[in-house]
Amino acid sequence: EDQVTQSPEALRLQEGESSSLNCSYTVSGLRGLFWYRQDPGKGPEFLFTLYSAGEEKEKERLKATLTKKESFLHITAPKPEDSATYLCAVQASQGNLIFGKGTKLSVKP
Amino acid sequence: DADVTQTPRNRITKTGKRIMLECSQTKGHDRMYWYRQDPGLGLRLIYYSFDVKDINKGEISDGYSVSRQAQAKFSLSLESAIPNQTALYFCATSEGVDYGYTFGSGTRLTVV
Numbered sequence: 108e109d110q111v112t113q114s115p116e117a118l119r120l121q122e123g124e125s126s127s128l129n130c131s132y133t134v135s136g137l138r139g140l141f142w143y144r145q146d147p148g149k150g151p152e153f154l155f156t157l158y159s160a161g162e163e164k165e166k167e168r169l170k171a172t173l174t175k176k177e178s179f180l181h182i183t184a185p186k187p188e189d190s191a192t193y194l195c196a197v198q199a200s201q202g203n204l205i206f207g208k209g210t211k212l213s214v215k216p
Numbered sequence: 217d218a219d220v221t222q223t224p225r226n227r228i229t230k231t232g233k234r235i236m237l238e239c240s241q242t243k244g245h246d247r248m249y250w251y252r253q254d255p256g257l258g259l260r261l262i263y264y265s266f267d268v269k270d271i272n273k274g275e276i277s278d279g280y281s282v283s284r285q286a287q288a289k290f291s292l293s294l295e296s297a298i299p300n301q302t303a304l305y306f307c308a309t310s311e312g313v314d315y316g317y318t319f320g321s322g323t324r325l326t327v328v
Contacts, residue, residue, distance in 0.1 A: 141316050150220075150306050150319030151259075158314075194259070202266070203249065203274065204317060208258035 109134045109199050113207035120214050123184050128210045130195030131177040138198035140178050142171050145192045145209070154193075185214045219243050220320035222307050228326045229297050237292045237323050239307030247310045248290040249317065250274075250282060252303040259306065265290055297327040 114129045132140065139158055143151035155164040157173040164171050168189060170181045180193055192211045196204040220241045229235050241248065250262040261274030263282040271282060279301060283291045294301055304324050308317040 139314055143316075148322070148324075150308075150321050151317075153316040153318070156314070156316055196259075198314070201272070202247075203261055203264050205261075206251075206259040208256065 109197060109205050111195055111197055111205055111207035113193075113195050113210050115210060116208070117211045118213070120182075120185055120212070122186055122214055122216050125181070125183045125185070127182070128180040128193055128212070129177060130180070130207055132195075132197045134197045134205075135200060138200075140173055141196045141198075141204060142178070142180055143194040143196065145194055151194055182212070185212075187214050187216050190214045218321065219318050220307055220309055222305075222320035222323050224323060225321065226324045226326075228328060230328055231298055233297050235294045235297055235325070237294075237305055237307075237325070239290045239292070239320060240288050241290075241307075241309040241318070242288065243309050243311070243318060244287070245309040245311050245318075246287060247312065248284070249308045249310070250280075250290070250292045251306045251308065252276070252301075253306060253322075254303050262292065262305075294325075294327075297325075299327045301325065302327050 110133045112131045142154040145151040155171040160175045168183050172179045192209040194209045196206040223238045246267045249264045251259045253259050265284045281293045306322050307320045310317045
């Protein structure tokens with residue numbers, strides 16, 4: 108069964124304190140791993156797609172990496188505006204996405 | 217205008233009532249999806265459609281039905297609403313298998 112597990116459930120950081128979010132997955136034949144950002148009361152916003160182990164993508168203070176079993180979202184020198192819930196998802200064989208439960212990130216000034 | 221528009225944004229309804237949530241998209245994509253989001257459970261797939269003539273059940277389709285009226289429109293119905301269908305509902309669209317989703321802003325549904 109395809110499955111996505113994210114950790115930690117919640118993360119509190121001070122502004123400037125770098126850290127990483129984890130997404131571990133089990134899927135038969137990975138076709139893509141996706142990261143989304145979700146602000147309260149809003150729909151998830153697409154960040155990255157990773158397709159193969161070793162691949163990395165960056166956007167501002169965020170960098171996503173992928174191995175054969177997990178993905179990391181590295182946040183470098185975060186700012187309060189980076190506070191959000193970050194969702195990880197994998198592409199299932201039918202073509203739909205299976206989401207993890209998310210990591211709620213809070214960055215304090 | 218938003219790429220994916222959901223109506224209504226908020227709705228309170230009574231147990232046993234029939235309710236329809238509507239979704240329209242301007243992306244021109246064939247694929248559309250309905251998810252619900254509950255605290256602690258994440259996003260779970262209700263139904264998805266890969267084109268106007270293709271409708272598929274997702275992980276949690278019981279108690280729900282859908283209608284794909286056109287490429288741009290995908291509606292979700294609760295035939296007889298029950299309190300445990302209280303949740304945040306999202307519609308999404310995608311260009312294809314290897315592409316990310318574009319989500320709407322969600323409908324917050326409360327069944328009392």
